Amino acid sequence: MSLSEIHGKFKKMEKRDKVDLKIVKSLEKYKESLIKVEKKFLNSKNLTEKFEFYYLLKSQIRAIDSLVFRIRNPIPHDNPKVVDDVLKIWPSLQHADLIINKSKYGEPSFEIATQIQSDFIKYNLYPSPEEILNEMNKKSLKKNFNLFVSNIGEEVYEC
Amino acid sequence: MSVKAVLDVCVLISASIHHNARELNVLIKHDHYDRSKSLINYLDKHREKEIGLYTESIKQSAVNCIKDAVSKTIEQIKSKEKTLDEKKLLEIFEIIATSCIIRLDNNFKVLKLERKFKKMEIGELRGQVLGFYYILKSKIEKMDPEIRIKNFLRSKQGKRIRGLRRYIKIQNIRNETPHNYYILKNKFSGNEFKKMLGDVDVLAETIYLHKKYKKKDIKVMLISNDYHFVAIGKKNINKFVPDEIKKRFNIYCLNPEEGLQIIKEENQEVKK
Numbered sequence: 459m460s461l462s463e464i465h466g467k468f469k470k471m472e473k474r475d476k477v478d479l480k481i482v483k484s485l486e487k488y489k490e491s492l493i494k495v496e497k498k499f500l501n502s503k504n505l506t507e508k509f510e511f512y513y514l515l516k517s518q519i520r521a522i523d524s525l526v527f528r529i530r531n532p533i534p535h536d537n538p539k540v541v542d543d544v545l546k547i548w549p550s551l552q553h554a555d556l557i558i559n560k561s562k563y564g565e566p567s568f569e570i571a572t573q574i575q576s577d578f579i580k581y582n583l584y585p586s587p588e589e590i591l592n593e594m595n596k597k598s599l600k601k602n603f604n605l606f607v608s609n610i611g612e613e614v615y616e617c
Numbered sequence: 618m619s620v621k622a623v624l625d626v627c628v629l630i631s632a633s634i635h636h637n638a639r640e641l642n643v644l645i646k647h648d649h650y651d652r653s654k655s656l657i658n659y660l661d662k663h664r665e666k667e668i669g670l671y672t673e674s675i676k677q678s679a680v681n682c683i684k685d686a687v688s689k690t691i692e693q694i695k696s697k698e699k700t701l702d703e704k705k706l707l708e709i710f711e712i713i714a715t716s717c718i719i720r721l722d723n724n725f726k727v728l729k730l731e732r733k734f735k736k737m738e739i740g741e742l743r744g745q746v747l748g749f750y751y752i753l754k755s756k757i758e759k760m761d762p763e764i765r766i767k768n769f770l771r772s773k774q775g776k777r778i779r780g781l782r783r784y785i786k787i788q789n790i791r792n793e794t795p796h797n798y799y800i801l802k803n804k805f806s807g808n809e810f811k812k813m814l815g816d817v818d819v820l821a822e823t824i825y826l827h828k829k830y831k832k833k834d835i836k837v838m839l840i841s842n843d844y845h846f847v848a849i850g851k852k853n854i855n856k857f858v859p860d861e862i863k864k865r866f867n868i869y870c871l872n873p874e875e876g877l878q879i880i881k882e883e884n885q886e887v888k889k
Binding site for chain 1: 630631634636638642643645646647677680682683684686687688689690691692693694695703704705706707709710711712713714715716717718719720722723
């Protein structure tokens with residue numbers, strides 16, 4: 459299932475002014491294709507040099523996941539509001555999809571990923587930082603987060 | 618007169634690095650998290666007044682800052698660990714970066730984005746700020762007490778005086794030197810100075826916004842944690858840099874605590 463096909467389905471829903479739950483299946487198929495790309499990517503060499511691509515791919519997967527969750531668990535008056543919201547932020551998904559589909563591992567894509575995140579947060583379509591951090595185990599989180607904070611670096615002189 | 622505050626990249630970043638998982642007994646936060654987040658929380662409470670400002674270049678720099686920290690940390694781990702699980706490393710840092718980016722995004726939502734800048738004017742201001750920092754650098758170099766003492770001792774006057782008078786003169790030179798001088802000197806030399814020049818845009822844009830809002834009787838200040846903008850220390854405070862910026866560009870550069878204090882005071886003033 460390609461992203462442009464899914465876009466077409468959202469457009470139809472916009473015209474009918476109603477969410478068609480069949481879209482969940484299409485989104486899940488698209489997610490499966492992203493996971494296939496992820497598997498292929500994770501088997502490639504020098505992974506750490508291609509962090510930006512991985513970051514973009516995971517952002518796209520999280521965005522699709524959150525979208526499926528919202529369609530399945532609508533908030534009051536969400537039908538068809540979710541369709542309008544999705545169509546507003548569609549360009550960022552499409553932009554990311556172009557890079558992911560062509561497996562452009564070396565493409566600078568961190569900013570594109572942050573755009574997806576920013577757009578999806580705006581419309582309550584992205585998980586919270588707490589939910590995301592809970593995916594990690596405590597020991598690994600503490601050690602690596604502290605190292606990361608030390609590299610953000612700032613001077614602190616309380617003299 | 619009311620106030621507006623441009624929030625520097627470092628303030629936004631430090632207010633975005635926090636994780637408190639009580640059930641796991643994990644608390645991780647940036648050293649400046651509390652002071653920066655207090656300011657952002659206050660701005661959030663008064664969001665309709667649009668006191669806090671940011672620009673596209675600030676947003677871009679903040680995102681780059683997180684991206685660079687991830688790359689740097691991964692490189693660091695790679696160089697230390699012989700057997701490295703690259704997949705795991707990628708998963709970990711994707712999660713850390715995402716959580717920081719989401720918090721950063723939430724912080725930006727509290728602020729008003731200033732989009733309109735006249736390119737020519739910004740270019741000119743950028744040049745002025747750059748020139749200002751080079752002059753500041755040479756002023757700071759000239760302040761070095763050890764160099765000044767050497768120069769004095771080489772001078773005619775220095776060769777003439779001896780004993781107690783000589784000792785007093787040397788002590789006077791040391792006493793005239795601002796507190797925390799060596800922190801300042803370090804900040805304005807070598808790589809630190811080159812890195813600092815990346816922040817020229819922030820000050821140039823603040824000056825531009827100050828001019829714009831002046832017409833509406835609004836004062837624009839810059840809130841930062843960086844010593845090329847704000848005072849160093851708490852007790853023996855060194856205000857050389859912010860004082861020079863104030864003298865040259867009429868911009869107040871304050872740390873988040875000082876900024877919050879002024880914003881609160883101005884808010885009270887407006888209420889009265």
